[in-house]
Amino acid sequence: MTAPKVLVTGASGFVGEALVFRLLVDKKFSPIAAARGATRLHGLCPVVPFDLTHAKVLPALDNVQVVIHAAARVHVMNEIALDALAEFRKVNVEGTLKLAQCAAASGVKRFIFISSIKVNGENTLLGAPFKADDLPAPADPYGISKYEAEEALKQLGRDMGMEIVIIRPPLVYGPGVKANFLSMLSWLNRGIPLPLGAIQNRRSLVAIGNLVDFIVACIDHPAAANQSFLVSDGEDLSTTQLLLRLSASLGKPARLLPIPEWLLNLAAAALGKRIIAQRICGSLQVDINKNRELLGWTPSINMDKAMRQTAGHYLEKQTK
Template sequence: MNAPKVLVTGANGFVGEALVFRLLVDNKFIPIAAARGATRFHGLCPVVPFNLTHAKVLSALDDVQVVIHTAARVHVMNETAVDALAEFRKVNVEGTLKLARCAAASGVKRFIFISSIKVNGESTPPGKPFKADDHPNPLDPYGVSKYEAEEALKKLGHDTGMEVVIIRPPLVYGPGVKANFLSMLRWLNKGIPLPFGSIRNQRSLVAIGNLTSLVATCIDHPAAANQIFLASDGEDLSTTQLLRRLAKALDKPVRLLPIPEWLLKLAAAILGKQAFAQRICGSLQVDINKNRELLGWTPPINTDKAMGETVGHYLEKQTK
């Protein structure tokens, strides 16, 4: 019997690329890399051009059993669009639904949508994590667009019989991570003193290896059908703890100044950086008990190992 074909969109992105490599290594499925522009997968697996904004989404869904949709207009820190929500909807809602309709019409059995924890909201009280089946509360255009895409996919699944699986990760890190996590690595590697030595928040993160493990489990697990799952490493850290763990992995002395949280928040408010203060000082925890109960899934990689892999890749890039 031939291995099932799994199409992965956004195969050039951080999550999509890691997923394709995972499927290649697992050798249980035949991955098809759907990517915009050049890709590293030529010669390793089938590759198809893909752009969510094109009128004709895809013509390579024949014999594909599962679609894993990671492509998206991602959250950006300094949004420049006049109507950000309209721009997010164009890609994350309209483009996603266009792809899903093509998938359903082609007989795709399961559609796995990589959404975002922002569908649940922006923060949690310490010790009261988000759960997969909580009432959604998206607060920014990116989160709203992901929620609207989820709702459209669930309706399409109901109407067509195509199974829909939704996975909402928080911050994803791992080898090749960019954005704020990369900035933290750079600060720590340079030994820059940071005013984050007294932060007692709790935040869930998910290593790319743990996220790809969860997604791979959802490809063919019967209990995953038409479910929503949250993703995390199963260990929550304060910002201070995170920086200390990364510094240890870097083998660098950590220089964290014990500035009170209230003072950081006041300074951020004065500078118009409230969103930055929320990310640094606020809590955002997720509960993954549903994953354990329904799928028998627990994160296979512990936080220290995942951080060590992330740091190792970062240091390797610095020497080239």
Template sequence: MTAPRVLVTGASGLVGEALVLRLLLDSKFQPVATARGATRLHGLCKVVPFELTGDQRMPALDNIQVVVHSAARVHVMDEVATDALAEFRKVNVEGTLRLARQAAEAGVQRFIFISSIKVNGESTSPGQPFTADDRPAPVDAYGVSKYEAEEGLKQIALNSGMEVVIIRPPLVYGPGVKANFLSLLRWLNRGVPLPFGAIHNQRSLVSIANLVDLIVTCLNHPAAANQTFLAGDGEDLSTTELLKRLGGALGKKPRLLPIPSWLLHMLAALVGKQAVAKRICGSLQVDIGKNREQLGWIPPISMDKALRQTADDYLEKQTK
């Protein structure tokens, strides 16, 4: 019996690449990758160049059973576009729905959309995590674009019969991580003093290994059809505790200054970085109980192990 073919978009990104590599190790599925630019997957599997923008037709949908759509215009802290929402919509809404319609026409059975916890909102009160079935409340342009894409995909599913699965991850980390998490690794490894030693929030994260495992579970699980799931490691940490554990994984004792959150907010306001302060000091928790109840899924990798893997990968790259 031929293994089901899975098309993975955004295969040059952290999530897409990790998913393809996992599928290559799993004889149950046959991955086909699409990427906008260069990718390390060339020579390992079929790789198809593809842009979400414009009217290009996806050339690799023949005999595909599942599409995992991880390509996106990603959220950035310092947005420079004059009309950010319009730019996000071009890729995250219009591009996503164009691809989904083509997938439905080609007979794809299931479309898995990697969305964002930002569809739920920006923050939670301590002890009151987001759930998969909460009413969406996106705030920024990125979150709005992901929500609009979700709604469009649900309509396509109703009209076509193609199953849609939505997965909303919070901050994703792991080997190869970039952006703010990579900056934290650099600062901690260099022993830079950080003013984050007295933050008592609670935040959920998801390691790339756990997120990929959830995606793989959703590839063919009957109970995943037309459902929304939140991703997470199943453990919440304060920013202070995260830095302590990450420092320990690097073999360093972090130099954390006990600056109170209210003072960090005030200083951030003076330099126009209120959004950064909210992310560092605020809480954002997710409840992944639905994953366990409907899919029998629990995170296979502990947060401590995932942080060690992330740190080991960073340190190895520093020696090359």
């Protein structure tokens, strides 16, 4: 029996590539990698070109049962576009909808959209996590574009009879992680003192292995059809706890100065860095009970193991 074909967009990215490697190992599904740039997947599975910024040429979807759409114009800290929302909409809404329309017309059964926790909002009250079916409250252009894409996909699904699954991850980390998480690893490894030793917030994260595992669970689970999900490691940490655990994983002492949060916020406001302070000191928790109750899914990798894997990969790269 031929394994069902699954097209993964963004296959040269952090999440997309990890997902394709997982599918290749499992052998339950036959992955097709749709990638914009160079990828290590050449020779391992079919690889087709796909650039969401130029979605006029779409990948052939004949005999594809499921599309997992991980490609996106991602959130950036220092936006340079004059109309950021228009740029995000062009890629994340219009490009996504074109792909989904093509998928529905080709007979694709299920379209899994990797969205963002930013659709729910920017932060939560301590101990009051976001839930998957909460009223969305996106606040920035990236989050707004992801929400608009979700709504367009739901309507398309209703009109065309294609199942839509939406997954909103928080911060994703793991071996090969980049951006702010990589910066944290670098600071800690170099022993740079950080004024973050007294943060009492709570934030949810998701290891790449847990995110990929959940996506795979959504490929063919009947109960996942037309549902939205949040996903995490099932354990929330303060910024201080996160840095301490990463330091331990690196085998380095954490040099964290116990500066009060109010003073950090005051300094950040004076420097015009309120958003950065919000991310460092604010809470952002997610509730994944729906995943357990509806799909029987729980995280397969505990956070300590995932952090050791992340730190080990980082240290290995430093020696090459």
